[in-house]
Amino acid sequence: MERNMRFARHLGRRAARCICGLTLLFLGVALAGCAFEGADTQAATTEVATTEAATSESSSTSAAATAAGATPVQQHGALHVDGTSIKDEHGDTFQVKGVSTHGLAWFPQYANEEAFSTWRDWGANTIRLALYTEESGGYCTVDDAGKANLLTTLEDAVDAVTRAGMYVIIDWHTLSDSDPTTNEDAAKEFFSTVSARYAGQDNVIYEICNEPNGSTTWEQVRAYAEAVLPSVRANAPDALVAVGTPTWCQDVDAVASDPVDDANVVYTLHFYAATHGQAVRDKLTAALDAGTPVLVSEFGICDASGNGSIDSDSANAWLDLLDERGVGYVCWNLSNKDEASALLKSTCAATGGWGDDDLSAEGTWYKARLGGAGDASTAVASGGSGTVVAGSASSGNDSTVVATLTPGSTWEADGKQYAQYSLTVANNGRGDATGWGIAVTFQDAVEVSDGWCADCSVDGSTLTVKPASYVATLTAGASTSQIGFIVCGDQAPAVSSVTVTDA
Ligand code: IDC
Numbered sequence: 001m002e003r004n005m006r007f008a009r010h011l012g013r014r015a016a017r018c019i020c021g022l023t024l025l026f027l028g029v030a031l032a033g034c035a036f037e038g039a040d041t042q043a044a045t046t047e048v049a050t051t052e053a054a055t056s057e058s059s060s061t062s063a064a065a066t067a068a069g070a071t072p073v074q075q076h077g078a079l080h081v082d083g084t085s086i087k088d089e090h091g092d093t094f095q096v097k098g099v100s101t102h103g104l105a106w107f108p109q110y111a112n113e114e115a116f117s118t119w120r121d122w123g124a125n126t127i128r129l130a131l132y133t134e135e136s137g138g139y140c141t142v143d144d145a146g147k148a149n150l151l152t153t154l155e156d157a158v159d160a161v162t163r164a165g166m167y168v169i170i171d172w173h174t175l176s177d178s179d180p181t182t183n184e185d186a187a188k189e190f191f192s193t194v195s196a197r198y199a200g201q202d203n204v205i206y207e208i209c210n211e212p213n214g215s216t217t218w219e220q221v222r223a224y225a226e227a228v229l230p231s232v233r234a235n236a237p238d239a240l241v242a243v244g245t246p247t248w249c250q251d252v253d254a255v256a257s258d259p260v261d262d263a264n265v266v267y268t269l270h271f272y273a274a275t276h277g278q279a280v281r282d283k284l285t286a287a288l289d290a291g292t293p294v295l296v297s298e299f300g301i302c303d304a305s306g307n308g309s310i311d312s313d314s315a316n317a318w319l320d321l322l323d324e325r326g327v328g329y330v331c332w333n334l335s336n337k338d339e340a341s342a343l344l345k346s347t348c349a350a351t352g353g354w355g356d357d358d359l360s361a362e363g364t365w366y367k368a369r370l371g372g373a374g375d376a377s378t379a380v381a382s383g384g385s386g387t388v389v390a391g392s393a394s395s396g397n398d399s400t401v402v403a404t405l406t407p408g409s410t411w412e413a414d415g416k417q418y419a420q421y422s423l424t425v426a427n428n429g430r431g432d433a434t435g436w437g438i439a440v441t442f443q444d445a446v447e448v449s450d451g452w453c454a455d456c457s458v459d460g461s462t463l464t465v466k467p468a469s470y471v472a473t474l475t476a477g478a479s480t481s482q483i484g485f486i487v488c489g490d491q492a493p494a495v496s497s498v499t500v501t502d503a
Helices: 002-032 038-059 072-076 113-121 144-163 180-197 218-233 278-289 312-325 361-370
Strands: 080-082 085-087 097-103 126-132 167-173 204-207 241-243 265-272 294-300 329-334 388-394 400-413 416-427 436-442 447-452 454-459 462-467 484-489 495-502
Touching (some): 113 144, 126 144, 144 180, 218 241, 265 278, 278 312, 312 361, 400 495, 416 436, 447 454, 462 484
Parallel strands (some): 097 126, 097 329, 204 241
Antiparallel strands (some): 400 416, 436 495
């Protein structure tokens, strides 16, 4: 029986390879005859994809898939600053990709696990919880009972993010209190309370002030940071702390000459794409080049009022730069408020589990930009039919490549455990994607047993997939499902991450 199934799988793989060969032949003939037409190629590609899908379906009834589910926090553990990067517990660069709530006092209904895990499944790894300080209803404007209520809302929200396996930024959202020292005593008390509560958690990041503005200088902000940090450090000596910068978090370039005296601090830059363009991007580049670690803990793609029209060209230019430099970002705001920076349509009443129709223009853009599961770590496969989804990576020329790895059948032969996978690679960007590759990391060492439509090689537990030339160029909006491979090992192969790389 097992022998027969293996034979059937073998035939299926041969068929797939054969069809790839035919595609190559077809392209060769078409090119030789100078009759090369994009539409024809597309038809051939579609035919292959359909045949492959049928192949993997027919062979997927065997043993359960082995790719283990793992959340972003399970994958990456505690974060720390290293040079200008945020690194995970393995020493690998970690790019925050997040969503910020609106003010918790006003939109607490979105601070729930279903809401957060919906964005996690779309590629976010971080949720920022905005606790306004001075705006009406803000933490510093209410009495003790009001403060206790807000703390309960915040704690419930942190617990929901934690259950979703994501990082959480506790944001002391100063704004109309332009100089954060205005509420410095309250900040000390607040951070002392929350850091004591989350001292044992790896996933909590403290943002000790949102946006210093008005005439507030970097010297004032630094002094504030050094006054408030001990309240965090007493309980959470190694937690990541984010510190705002002057001019609504545009002056990150002011930090380098006089940084905060603490090794685990990132400095925040905020932008609203329709207002802030190249001049602010230049400040980011200057700050990074001067050695300042930066986190974009808030951005929108409309204007700085949080409303007005959307500038997706500017927004793409921003995220291309951030992706290129490995700088993390968090999108404002998770609500259905009738403003352009809300991620949900104002007509949407659902508080989680949204579909595409529920998203505003910004929400639609951000979901696409996250590309399905941008963290590369939201492995969700189980039971043989799941999909392991991978990160998106910009190759820098307006393309955004997104890979989806789907586990197929698994079997045992000659004392080794085998697993078959198929890859779908899509270009969600605006320009051609070339020069991409895929890295698949397994939990244990594996060997390549077979690969098709790609050159597959392995080093330890990392498989490198280089697409064959005839699938290597993806025009805007195009995708290929032709690539697949089989690996084997002493243990049942289990995927820990899938990453799109620049080949
Ligand atoms: C805006 C909200 C808006 C709210 C206002 C309160 O989108 O609904 O009424 O705050 O003042 C920021 C701030 C952020 C702003 C956002 C848009 O951090 O609180 O949210 N923005 O104006 N900095 C630049 C823009």
